[in-house]
Amino acid sequence: MDYKHILKDLFFAGLKSVDPHTGVKNYIGEVLSEYKTGKYETLLTIGFGKAAYQMALAVEESLGDLLTNGLVITKYGHGGTLKNIKIEEAAHPIPDENGLKATNRMIELLKKNATEKTLVLCLISGGGSALLVAPYKGITLEEKKDVTKLLLKAGTDIEELNTVRKHISRVKGGRLAEHCYPARIISFILSDVIGDRLETIASGPTAPDETTYKHALRVLKKFNLFKKVPPSVLDLLRKGEKGIIPETLKKDNPVFKKVTNIIVGNNKKALQAIKHQAVKLGFNAQIISAELSGEAREVAKFLANLALKTQKTSPNLPLFLISGGETTVTVKGPGIGGRNTELALAFALEIAGKKGITLLSAGSDGTDGPTDAAGAIVNGDTVHKAKDLGLDPERFLENNDSYNFFKKIRGLFITGPTGTNVMDIQIIVVDSP
Template sequence: MEEVIEVTKLLLKCGADIKEINAVRKHISKVKGGRLAKEAYPAKIVSLIISDVIGDPIDSIASGPTAPDLTTFHDAYRVLLKYELWNKVPESIRRRIQMGLQGKVPETPKPGDPIFYKVLNLIVASNLKALQAMANKAIQLKLNPIILTSQLEGEARYVGKAFASIVKEAVSSGNPVKPPAAIIAGGETTVKVSGKGIGGRNQEFALGVALTIKNLRGIAVAAMGSDGIDGVTNAAGAIVDGETIKIANKMNIDPYAYLKDNDSYNFFKAVGKSLIITGLTGTNVNDLIVGVILKQ
């Protein structure tokens, strides 16, 4: 188990996406990648699923313990090579994957395997369902909601800047929604860690937003992990507005230096009143983002 946790940490830190991470995890586990269904066969299985994967692919959620696997040992091997992790993962992990490549360890169950005839997979909660609930709440608050996407991906700081540009467009032209408004999105961005700071994808996203909406009034953007955890911090994410960078500048805090060092947590901690701290929520449907625009 410790070796598996170590591999997961390495994959998260290198910027691998969830599909790549799952390709590896499925092939170093006894239950993921459909293996739980295989162990339970011929019993009938009803799997109630909370989705924390973009697009809700059954085979990727929790690494698909009751779903057929489309990936192979070769895919897992290629992911570790791609991110130069092959020589960094524990020797036991390399040995298992090598045995799989040689056919000495059985592949994960694939589509068409009879074991899945006895399986019913049902998604009971997802990012899109959460975004729809957010939109309903926005209506109650007399805001015009728009859900951009539940499949937001990409490098967090740059996606944050792109999201901020949509907020700015709504302010200046009323597109894609007229203020007062709530621009809503969800998904899961990534961070390629090159610095020595601490933070998470939502905090880095928020810092990218803050730099883009500097000095704008009547705007606030929040980005948070629905599980209450962002990266390796105690924060779920961060909330920013047009004053965030202005306050930092007055305190002689350089946001670009913090961003370069992947130190968004300490940036927001220093600025104050920005970190979102909820504690563990006990569930996970990916990240939740909302930009609120007051009537100008």
């Protein structure tokens, strides 16, 4: 049986459950109730992330003319037009000039309007770290871009990456909340990090930060980046470690007495919806984990071994094995790809020639790294098909060129921007061989 269409349908069922538009509407009553207490004269909406437009659309539909002003920043191709909230588009995962200008306009908006009689609704989703960009004094945008590229290429996980980004920023690590103060803040957050850690999602702009400059320096040391990062960045982090410049905001800061952070969707919810839909279709289904992490190709080996073992031992086939999280890729080759296509290619090599096993691995936002694909779908015939075309799958994996591999064999899973972002999703169907 060809399960590809079922896997795609299950993937979209998962996305539907974490639709940011619906997520915001489910909680918008809290904002309305607060605003109607009479304490506030101004209602501002700010936001940033890949799901920012859909979240802002829900706000405008719900609050309409109550909104005084608004500005959100999203990724190129993920936006639209609204009446009361201005939508800006910028680059991700490497920040650009548009992101910088839009963030500066957001800071000015807050500076002019944030008072004790202001309620700020902040919409946060994955991708916000790159889209909300305001380098600390003394660091240029180009230098920040260089640091981001180095960290991504080195294979840092999202927590390590954001630990550094927070400490070279004027808006991350709780500092956006500081720009809002003394206004009241309610943040609606679509989580794209393992464990829904508020300080890590979009680098925690409205949350207390437990990391320090010392932690940021440890990340650079771990990945041997001291001699590669711009001197201004290293100088800033060392000054911060010595206490010469202030730390990111910690939990005892009075700013946070006026902040409420609410998770409106996450990866776990998407996986539960996928399982529910699989069972509804009459299949057996099991959630493995919503916290997969580590090198993509190593996670692929784990998932492949689990699938092969399940095929040999489970009496309940076909069985859908569902997982999610966020892996990393240490880039050593000159190719193009993302963590999902890399995971899928490594998985295909592990199950080469085996019948009855199919995997879909894709980013919930519809993009996998710097590509136009969400991910890929593979089975036991994938490697054989590639070799028939004269391709060497292992060479493509070695060169981190998974995108071009799947493009050549027509194995890419392309969805376009989905409007949401709750990390990655893997669905494996295991049937009898």
